[in-house]
Amino acid sequence: MKNGSDTSDTPEKAKSPAPRHPRRPDRSRSRILEAAVLEFSEKGFSGGRVDDIAERAEIGKRMLYHYFGNKEKLFLAVIEKAYLDLWEAEAALQLDLLPPREALAELVTFVWRYYLDHPEFITLLNEENLLKAQNFRHSKILREGAARSQDLVKEVLARGVAEGVFRSGIDPVQLSLTITSVCYYYLTNQATSSIVYGRRLMTRKAQAERLAFNIESILTIVQAAPL
Amino acid sequence: MKNGSDTSDTPEKAKSPAPRHPRRPDRSRSRILEAAVLEFSEKGFSGGRVDDIAERAEIGKRMLYHYFGNKEKLFLAVIEKAYLDLWEAEAALQLDLLPPREALAELVTFVWRYYLDHPEFITLLNEENLLKAQNFRHSKILREGAARSQDLVKEVLARGVAEGVFRSGIDPVQLSLTITSVCYYYLTNQATSSIVYGRRLMTRKAQAERLAFNIESILTIVQAAPL
DNA sequence: GGTATATGTGACCAACTGGTTATTTGTCAA
DNA sequence: TTGACAAATAACCAGTTGGTCACATATACC
Incomplete structure (x- = not known):
């Protein structure tokens, strides 16, 4: 598989999707934590979904891993x-x-x-x-x-x-x-x-x-x- | 992908792997149930794995679905x-x-x-x-x-x-x-x-x-x- | 003995899931 | 102004997972 871009220049690769949100590190962190509390308390550790936590926190999953490392640490x-x-x-x-x-x-x-x-x-x-x-x-x-x-x-x-x-x-x-x-x-x-x-x-x-x-x-x- | 067998006759298709075990319906059912009790009680519902239950019961996963329908019913x-x-x-x-x-x-x-x-x-x-x-x-x-x-x-x-x-x-x-x-x-x-x-x-x-x-x-x- | 059916098996699949990458953009110090 | 770093995003990936399929065989019933 390597890389999808064979020879073509991947025309409208348009990696444009850019961060629009303002910067709010602390707020992001605590939002993730609150969302995680809800998610885990509703569905348990195994049942809780990282994606759902990110969605609840209205934040990219990436930030979750940025702040907390992985599911267990969260x-x-x-x-x-x-x-x-x-x-x-x-x-x-x-x-x-x-x-x-x-x-x-x-x-x-x-x-x-x-x-x-x-x-x-x-x-x-x-x-x-x-x-x-x-x-x-x-x-x-x-x-x-x-x-x-x-x-x-x-x-x-x-x-x-x-x-x-x-x-x-x-x-x-x-x-x-x-x-x-x-x-x-x-x-x-x-x-x-x-x-x-x-x-x-x-x-x-x-x-x-x-x-x-x-x-x-x-x-x-x-x-x-x-x- | 459809089906791997393009034109070739799938030479040693050798579907031979055949059931060798004797028939023991009740025993199978109760073995599955016991295995499921263990698995679910150790890891919870979400954490419990159907494959692991089948393995613990020393039985094909298929039989599990045959007897119990799905994970929830189990x-x-x-x-x-x-x-x-x-x-x-x-x-x-x-x-x-x-x-x-x-x-x-x-x-x-x-x-x-x-x-x-x-x-x-x-x-x-x-x-x-x-x-x-x-x-x-x-x-x-x-x-x-x-x-x-x-x-x-x-x-x-x-x-x-x-x-x-x-x-x-x-x-x-x-x-x-x-x-x-x-x-x-x-x-x-x-x-x-x-x-x-x-x-x-x-x-x-x-x-x-x-x-x-x-x-x-x-x-x-x-x-x-x-x- | 023959045959319908319950019992059994390994391979397979599509969806999901935790985690990563490439990339872009705010923000702050110099 | 600038440039380095923190903060953010969507797309992507590989392994897992619940569930299914085609097929094989033991057993019950006749």
């Missing part, structure tokens, strides 16, 4: 952004201003609201786990952030125990996992769950009921005397 | 099998032989063990939810099974209330979702969670601790006096 950037956003929001919480029980309720509410407001986070996290946390594992930025992020529950729990309103002996990791679980599962698996239980799960009312149930559950677990 | 068959297996195992439980608290603990243990023993179930369910439960929704077999499946918790809960060992007013759907959540999340998201918490989560000891924590949590939620 996905890594997406995961990093998703987590950094979460941790940023988490950091804005000031649980130490509240008494322990209210602080814990506030934390559950925060987790719930955050997942509700950022459905893409859940899907991306699922995808990253399907990939055995490959990206997470190899991203310094994520590993470091993770280390800092797990203290919220521990502190509230310790404070509650000190003040005598929580029972002692609860593993903060277990509790933290449970808080996340009861919010997360409801939202990731709403599609199948709503069929299994024959009930709409995402109405305002249903959402409020779930949050209330979760808060009550967590507070009960934490306050009750051991069995 | 995935549907996989999902159906996964759920039918779960429900079959569930049906073998005889919770009514146990007093309410033990029955509930047994149920939590069952859910936990089932997910542990069938990691593919979790991944497939994730994938199906990414697909907005399209398959689930359109499968009569699944919709009907789902309707029957949700009664376990309701019955145990009702019995416990009747005997005065559980508090009343608990929504069985919420409780059921919570039971599933605290088992499910731990296992799906072990890859990222183990990094976030800097702790190995799948050692025998860690598994036992999680199960114990979950049982205790659920029993506490159910028995405690309302706040």
